[in-house]
Amino acid sequence: MDAFQLTAFQKDILKEIGNIGAGNAATSLSMLLGQKIDMMVPNVEIADFNEVIELVGGPEQPIVGLMFQIEGEITGVMAIVVEIEEAEYLVQKLTHNDQFRLSEQTDGAELDIAMSALSEIGNILTGSYLTALSDFTGMNLQPSVPHLGIDMAGAIMTVGLLEISQVTDYAIIIDTEIRQEEENHENIKGNFLFIPDPESFQKLFAKLGWN
Amino acid sequence: MTITKTIVNVGIADTKTVRHPNTIRTLGLGSCIGTVLYDEKRGIAGLSHILLPNSSQARAANSNPMKYADTAIPQLLKMLQEQGARNIKAKMAGGAQMFQAGKGTSFMRIGDKNIEAVQEALRKLNIRIVSSDVGGNLGRTIEFDPGSSKLSIRKRNHDIYTI
Numbered sequence: 001m002d003a004f005q006l007t008a009f010q011k012d013i014l015k016e017i018g019n020i021g022a023g024n025a026a027t028s029l030s031m032l033l034g035q036k037i038d039m040m041v042p043n044v045e046i047a048d049f050n051e052v053i054e055l056v057g058g059p060e061q062p063i064v065g066l067m068f069q070i071e072g073e074i075t076g077v078m079a080i081v082v083e084i085e086e087a088e089y090l091v092q093k094l095t096h097n098d099q100f101r102l103s104e105q106t107d108g109a110e111l112d113i114a115m116s117a118l119s120e121i122g123n124i125l126t127g128s129y130l131t132a133l134s135d136f137t138g139m140n141l142q143p144s145v146p147h148l149g150i151d152m153a154g155a156i157m158t159v160g161l162l163e164i165s166q167v168t169d170y171a172i173i174i175d176t177e178i179r180q181e182e183e184n185h186e187n188i189k190g191n192f193l194f195i196p197d198p199e200s201f202q203k204l205f206a207k208l209g210w211n
Numbered sequence: 212m213t214i215t216k217t218i219v220n221v222g223i224a225d226t227k228t229v230r231h232p233n234t235i236r237t238l239g240l241g242s243c244i245g246t247v248l249y250d251e252k253r254g255i256a257g258l259s260h261i262l263l264p265n266s267s268q269a270r271a272a273n274s275n276p277m278k279y280a281d282t283a284i285p286q287l288l289k290m291l292q293e294q295g296a297r298n299i300k301a302k303m304a305g306g307a308q309m310f311q312a313g314k315g316t317s318f319m320r321i322g323d324k325n326i327e328a329v330q331e332a333l334r335k336l337n338i339r340i341v342s343s344d345v346g347g348n349l350g351r352t353i354e355f356d357p358g359s360s361k362l363s364i365r366k367r368n369h370d371i372y373t374i
Contacts, residue, residue, distance in 0.1 A: 058238075059239030059352075060238050147310035149309050150367075152350040152352065152367070154223070154239020155241030155309055155350025156241060156350070158223060161262075165263060
């Protein structure tokens with residue numbers, strides 16, 4: 001399939017996938033934190049590699065990235081991207097420790113706790129996203145173990161693009177943002193970037209009967 | 212009179228050249244490699260940002276040659292020679308392993324393959340590597356100044372250093 005020729009209808013299907021997947025993930029996060037989580041309208045982008053990195057704040061933006069390879073009838077990459085302060089908030093909530101601090105300088109045992117907590121959140125969220133997607137499409141999807149990195153967005157995101165970069169210079173991305181706000185203060189803003197391999201789109205559209 | 216300096220930005224799978232007093236940089240290198248070829252005497256330099264080691268892995272035709280070490284490095288050399296560069300030397304940085312390999316597939320260990328592929332491409336062209344800062348598990352932003360032939364490197368938790 002030519003990556004540049006997504007019809008408006010195909011784009012809508014992909015947006016619906018973002019809605020269903022991230023919606024279920026947002027519900028899981030909401031239950032985990034006991035807080036209301038909002039989900040934005042998914043964005044379907046056809047982007048070159050440099051544009052993918054701009055989507056998450058540019059190549060030098062410090063991020064926490066959780067990367068999962070997806071295997072099964074649909075293959076690809078799921079990336080959950082949050083800023084460092086937001087990852088810190090998630091770790092605080094999960095460990096019931098408001099004093100916990102996460103920065104680019106965090107290391108040792110503190111970093112281990114953060115990595116462990118964030119990986120677990122990532123497992124739950126990616127699991128929810130893929131379960132919903134699996135139910136919707138009737139296709140089998142499984143995530144790998146999480147790969148977690150705290151570093152510049154360029155350095156982290158390119159790893160997720162390596163597999164598709166062997167086939168194309170463009171990625172189709174289903175980008176869904178979730179937010180949790182309290183008294184106008186934004187605590188969490190996270191992005192789910194679902195990047196299916198190019199061959200998976202045809203399978204997906206065929207399975208859903210809209211080829 | 213003021214001399215305006217420009218910083219030329221090189222994106223992923225991209226290659227550009229620069230002349231003194233301008234500088235050239237690429238941001239957020241992870242497993243990718245930034246290779247600088249330069250002519251110290253003439254103040255000409257070029258920077259390539261490769262993503263993958265070998266173009267023979269390409270599964271699609273018309274693929275961008277600047278994406279692969281084996282095709283980008285010879286092209287960069289040609290670009291510089293066309294601009295009159297001679298006595299070309301190299302500096303390189305990048306090739307980190309951003310994630311613990313664990314059960315990940317081979318692409319999680321791509322950094323080392325990229326390093327070897329760039330070294331091999333330079334060896335084939337008889338270009339000497341003057342200095343390099345490769346491997347590890349941290350991302351890098353690099354900037355080369357063709358005036359001083361210095362490559363400055365910034366990583367998280369580190370002060371900027373030059374090689």
